[in-house]
Amino acid sequence: MSTYRAPLRDMQFVLRELAGVEEIAKLPGYEETTDVLDAILDEASTFATEVLDPINQSGDREGCTWNDGVVTTPKGFKEAYHAFAQAGWIGLPVLPEYGGQGLPQLLLGPTLEMWNGANVGFANGPLLNQGAIEAIELYANDALKQVYVPKLVSGEWSGTMCLTEPQAGSDLAQVRSTATPEGDHYRIKGQKIFITFGEHDMTPNIIHLVLARLPGAPEGTKGISMFIVPKVLVNADGSLGERNDVKCAGIEHKMGINANPTCTLNYGESGNGAIGYLVGEANRGLEYMFVMMNAARFSVGVQGLAIADRAYQHAVEYAKERIQFRDAASRDPKPVAIIKHPDVRRMLLFCKANIEAMRALAYVTAASLDYAHKATDENVRKEHKAFVELMIPVVKGWLTENAQTVCSVALQVFGGMGYVEETGIAQQYRDVRITTIYEGTTGIQALDLIGRKLIRDMGASATKVFKQISKFAKELESSENAEVKALAQPLTDATKALADTSQWIGMNAMGDLRKAFANSVPFLNFFGIVAGGWQLFRGAKIAAEKLAAGENDPYYTAKIQTATFYAHNILTQYAYLQKQIVDGSAGVIAGDDEMFEVERRALATA
């Protein structure tokens, strides 16, 4: 059976050495960060290991059940949610005035990672809850805030995000749910699908954030408003009143994340509509949603990383125990643990190198989120905001795509035992597959990266990043550690290739947008591979310095070996990706739709 252990050593290293938590602690409001850091990581690790992990596999097996609108979560989930709330984990980034602890985003990196590594089905509750809290905190009026935020933070109630409709998935412009004004509130009608924890038995009330259209609202994205629609109406004194007209019509039978219900919610099915309250201004719902999306996309990126890490550590355990075949380098015919075999080492290193690059990039991006919000110097804020905007689609898209490959490789280490559900690794493989889909598919992330981030500022923010990486590659050049020095050339080459490819996309966007977008997903992965390598190599450089200074920690040696593997086995993809994008994009858009049908026709002469 699989168990989760938080990668505390690497988390601490990335937080302290790469993401600069000490600097974050100098930002106004974050002064206590370093004082509480160790305690938070230790407590989170304990909570993840002792409370969430034990109900991970059982939650997957049991799943959720629906019965006439009532959804029952797996055994232990209700209790775990209360324990989670009571420990104060919901309020970690929420302002103290609403009952939170007001800690920086940077700390969300490791804590989110631990919840998701230990139990992704459970973690999806707090993840969406966080979005609802943020939406209300940022955009609702004070009265609404006072009613809803404290109880969402305390965990007494929970929140959801209701965006998707059958005809409106990635394309939210197609939202059709309606909101009709009635006194101080609105009447909401429509159907929302794929709503995570849209109905459950963990809290007595559920606060839905719902996108809907007001009468006469403009078509498309500019006519969508955001509403609070509680499952149970709240009386003036804050107590629970009547049931609102929102009903769960069913839950999905999914490939994974079985422990969290994915609900179809019908609003206003049996009357004038469910009662809802407008958040912020009319017709600005999608705009609000986009602001929150950075956090949600970051979170799903980390979710991918977390599941991948769980799969990897399980594969390491298995590879140490499973005995098959003799050692190719030895004359002894006795079979050895498969971790001794080069192919298994390759698979484990592939996982390790990707995971450490992913973690470094995610946490560094989280630190930038904090600077973007809190730096006192406006220029610093602006600079980090630009970096965050650029990196969020990469963190969401690349981390999750990568995570799926890592989980598949980890499963492969198990051989036949990987395919049976008993070992648990199959669950990670099934669970992780959703991460490239929800909160915007990788295709949507890539469109965002190219269309909104790269092209909009004519590549200015991207170019800045490429210059930073090239500058760092020069620093590697002068390392006294031969292995670290050898990282310079691959990073320089890859960064140049990425910069050239970005320019090629920019040039083509001025001509044929379709051609510029044709290989947008490979471009996003390209960006991730280079940016992840950059951060991993920063770690290798620091590790070499520590070793040179006499710190005899195998963690540092391993960091350099991991970076070396990444340089030759992962980063080298640049040579292929550039060719693919530059030479291959025209071919993607050539041809008609009919070409996908021809192979299934009978031969004319037959």
Added chain:
Amino acid sequence: MSTYRAPLRDMQFVLRELAGVEEIAKLPGYEETTDVLDAILDEASTFATEVLDPINQSGDREGCTWNDGVVTTPKGFKEAYHAFAQAGWIGLPVLPEYGGQGLPQLLLGPTLEMWNGANVGFANGPLLNQGAIEAIELYANDALKQVYVPKLVSGEWSGTMCLTEPQAGSDLAQVRSTATPEGDHYRIKGQKIFITFGEHDMTPNIIHLVLARLPGAPEGTKGISMFIVPKVLVNADGSLGERNDVKCAGIEHKMGINANPTCTLNYGESGNGAIGYLVGEANRGLEYMFVMMNAARFSVGVQGLAIADRAYQHAVEYAKERIQFRDAASRDPKPVAIIKHPDVRRMLLFCKANIEAMRALAYVTAASLDYAHKATDENVRKEHKAFVELMIPVVKGWLTENAQTVCSVALQVFGGMGYVEETGIAQQYRDVRITTIYEGTTGIQALDLIGRKLIRDMGASATKVFKQISKFAKELESSENAEVKALAQPLTDATKALADTSQWIGMNAMGDLRKAFANSVPFLNFFGIVAGGWQLFRGAKIAAEKLAAGENDPYYTAKIQTATFYAHNILTQYAYLQKQIVDGSAGVIAGDDEMFEVERRALATA
């Protein structure tokens, strides 16, 4: 819901134009091949579509049940198996003297593909059955042949292959089951796991081919013998007698292929041992198994192709129906079918190009199997045998690895609908995951390719293939079709890179075997990418000739566009793979096992 349609046009093209079915029909015994070809494809397509496909999704959902040693298959499977047998499909490649049709291996390509595309859970029965028939036909004495082969071919009984034991997965040298002589038979004791259709309710008898050790047999691979162990003993008159002592102790709960039971079989649990009959000579069981393995590995490669094709065609259907977002090339704000979007086209083309390359390579390899068996000229037989030996691990390894990526990409086209089981695409994603594991993991295929095929003859067979490809690339050079001409350079470059890399591996194998094997799986994929491109480009060249000759078939235009996509978006990986193998292999084997643990340690100072 997903439905399967056989890719008849492409199958016919590959059989006739690439694999040269007309030439195969000149081999002794295969004279009727071309006469029956169309009828067989049409009938197989009808059978796959009308009998197997309708119980594919229901079979997955229902799964198999175990109750005190009795296994029940999903609704309709028993009837389908009888219909399958009655239609003569089991005996397709079996000699007429045993009730078969004696058709070439080449025809197994499309028929196997159709069974597996329509219903992989079902198809696993005949696939293993085929192995059992072949083993008995090739190695057992006449008496055993007469008792078992006709009833296996008629489908009255069914067969299994019992190799794996808990401690002997990939490493069959560790087999511990025992066989003790007793008169004209043996008493078998031991446990076999992961036995496909090891117990079921489709036929009254099941014939197990079992690997076990005789008393005093040498250790390792040279002390394993093969036995026939029927579930029900057969009386002298061929009627069924007493139950043999083999019992199904349970079935696995798997991620996919739920319609076929995967059984734990206990032999001789309650007495002196199950009665078994020696096949061929003592201690040569593994050698026999290896001869049959070519066919089994070929079949699993085709299985991967088949599942990938089903996933792809389903994605095409969905992409034509699903409306989201406006066309980036148009000013019309109306949302369009997602097949219009460049990223979706890229995904569909990725699937199409890979699938057509995979199919071409598989069928061409099957044709070589026929030459290797039946050519009258010994040199021709030898030449094709060498080609087959080289290509089997590639067909098994590359096709199945590729198939998993294709299924994942196809699922991605569905967005959120891909993750719910309702659409059916999730089943392909779960089903296909086994194909890189059973009949030898990709790691085992890669070891075979490098260790047994590449290194053993000092690269002679591989070099021959590279020369053939280079020669063909030169022919492309002189094509009058500009697109086809443009395929020459990428193929030349990729083949040169592959040849250089092969040489690098050969050189290193003389020094450090571990280094030579470190990137064996990437090398196998490299080989597949180039060989698949070669065969796909052969198709493109022929298509161009047909078009030039005035045949106005969109299938040909699409073939050239598909090859062009492959050249730039898939074949270009050579630039990365060569670097990875040559520069990255040392890093794979550097470091100790401890390096995979360090990230989970707490920080010393914390």
